[in-house]
Amino acid sequence: MAFWPLDPKVVFLNHGSFGACPFPVLEEQNRLRARLEAQPIHFQLVEREALERDVRAKLGAFVGADPDDLVFVPNASTATNAVLRSLRFSAGDELLITSHGYNACNNAVRFVAERSGARVVVADVPFPLQSAEQVVRAVLACVTPRTKLAVLDHVTSPTGLVFPIGELVSSLKERGVETLVDGAHAPGMVPLDLAALGAAYYTGNLHKWVCAPKGAAFLHVRRALQPQIRPLVISHGANSPRTDRSRFQLEFDWQGTVDPTPWLCVSKALETMEKLEPGGWPALMKRNRALALRARDLLTPTRPAPDDMLGTLVAWQLDDGDALPLHDALFASGIEVPVFPWPAPPRRLIRISAQHYNEVADYERLAEALRR
Ligand SMILES: Cc1ncc(COP(=O)(O)O)c(C=O)c1O
Known part of the structure; x- marks a missing residue:
């Protein structure tokens, strides 16, 4: 996490929305x-x-x-x-x-x-x-x-x-x-x-x-x-x-x-992201995707889509209900993950991301928080 400016107190499972930018890239931008x-x-x-x-x-x-x-x-x-x-x-x-x-x-x-x-x-x-x-x-x-x-x-x-x-x-x-x-x-x-x-x-x-x-x-x-x-x-x-x-x-x-x-x-x-894995970009994409699939196995009761349609995002349907209070409750417990109405309320989806700073323990925390 020393590589990323992300708040270490938050389990960040929403790289998808706005990304995150590592320090070496921000330093280049400052230069x-x-x-x-x-x-x-x-x-x-x-x-x-x-x-x-x-x-x-x-x-x-x-x-x-x-x-x-x-x-x-x-x-x-x-x-x-x-x-x-x-x-x-x-x-x-x-x-x-x-x-x-x-x-x-x-x-x-x-x-x-x-x-x-x-x-x-x-x-x-x-x-x-x-x-x-x-x-x-x-x-x-x-x-x-x-x-x-x-x-x-x-x-x-x-x-x-x-x-x-x-x-x-x-x-x-x-x-x-x-x-x-x-x-x-x-x-x-x-x-x-x-x-x-x-x-x-x-x-x-x-x-x-x-x-x-x-x-x-x-x-x-x-x-x-x-x-x-x-x-x-x-x-x-x-x-x-x-x-x-x-x-x-x-x-x-x-x-x-x-x-x-x-x-x-x-x-x-x-260049910066390429160096995160010995195999460069292909290895990074593969690593992140493998992590997303593991998270999917851990979190989803049924498979939302076949493996060949998943990259580094996985979304699945939750029980019907309000999306925002659940998002806010998860955030209050230290997890940033999007929960939103889709296709229309009261149906709602939750979506996880997998980027290099994520690890299996992050999704275990989410699983535990969802159970709670
Ligand atoms: C499919 C898709 N299109 C467009 C956008 C908009 O991206 P931006 O806000 O950078 O224009 C997003 C952002 O999440 C997206 O997921």
């Missing part, structure tokens, strides 16, 4: 901020671009993407909004989401649908479930000739499921439907190869499982679609005379004055 404040003009206008180029190359190698197809954004919500609000829909078009989608992103889908008279179609994915095929079937059953876009989570937020995203993206593409993949939880939890996946749009957070400082995320857009995707903030990039970079990157890279240090720390986060 970069000191550099920025020492020479604010030179840093923002000269140094920053070269630093971003380096980080983008390392990130590209990590997520299997050409760095030219990646832009930094502060979070997955921003990226989702940028894509959705760039696209134009017409009355009668259908936008496909699932019942496991993240509320904030579903709201963005509803917003763009409402303003154009399009319709949001929700694929009802069961939970608990027995196979990834159930997800594919539920999604494809909702495709019609009017489906214009699918917005699908790679790893679902409330239910912690790793969706069969490759099969979903390719099956939808065969039916003429492009996908915006909300991969908020995926980088650092599951291996990524975005070029092979071939989704039109993919966003991932780096402040969750990559453990970069808060405010680090990326958007990947297929090259041919980049000209139509604009950032939420239109700024200098829109009429920059530069021709050495794509308009896509010119626009996303400058959206007004911000602190760019969260994404400039992504290389440091990748």
Whole structure:
């Protein structure tokens, strides 16, 4: 725990929501901020671009993407909004989401649908479930000739499921439907190869499982679609005379004055986390996943999903009741773990995370507290 700023008095079982950032990465961020404040003009206008180029190359190698197809954004919500609000829909078009989608992103889908008279179609994915095929079937059953876009989570937020995203993206593409993949939880939890996946749009957070400082995320857009995707903030990039970079990157890279240090720390986060296990990132993901599965065996009365749909999050249904008082009671007993109504009260879920600072004893404490 000396590596993490987390309060040692709290058993922290919610890495999923906002991550946690280790000290070496925060120290790098402090160094970069000191550099920025020492020479604010030179840093923002000269140094920053070269630093971003380096980080983008390392990130590209990590997520299997050409760095030219990646832009930094502060979070997955921003990226989702940028894509959705760039696209134009017409009355009668259908936008496909699932019942496991993240509320904030579903709201963005509803917003763009409402303003154009399009319709949001929700694929009802069961939970608990027995196979990834159930997800594919539920999604494809909702495709019609009017489906214009699918917005699908790679790893679902409330239910912690790793969706069969490759099969979903390719099956939808065969039916003429492009996908915006909300991969908020995926980088650092599951291996990524975005070029092979071939989704039109993919966003991932780096402040969750990559453990970069808060405010680090990326958007990947297929090259041919980049000209139509604009950032939420239109700024200098829109009429920059530069021709050495794509308009896509010119626009996303400058959206007004911000602190760019969260994404400039992504290389440091990748290197720091990689060193935690002798086998590097693959070993770290494997270790965390194995811990999540052990926690699942310890805590859940019945299996919420098959092993191949679990990463480093596990959610399961509790007896019906109020979610918040249970969360607060667990917190009062020293355990931070999300308990929330899903799909609607009085049904509720609890979700555990497994990151390097967690150990089996943490889940035993939770099991004991739940019994109490
Ligand atoms: C699936 C999913 N999408 C989007 C988000 C939003 O992430 P952010 O708040 O960084 O935009 C989350 C956060 O938990 C999420 O789980």
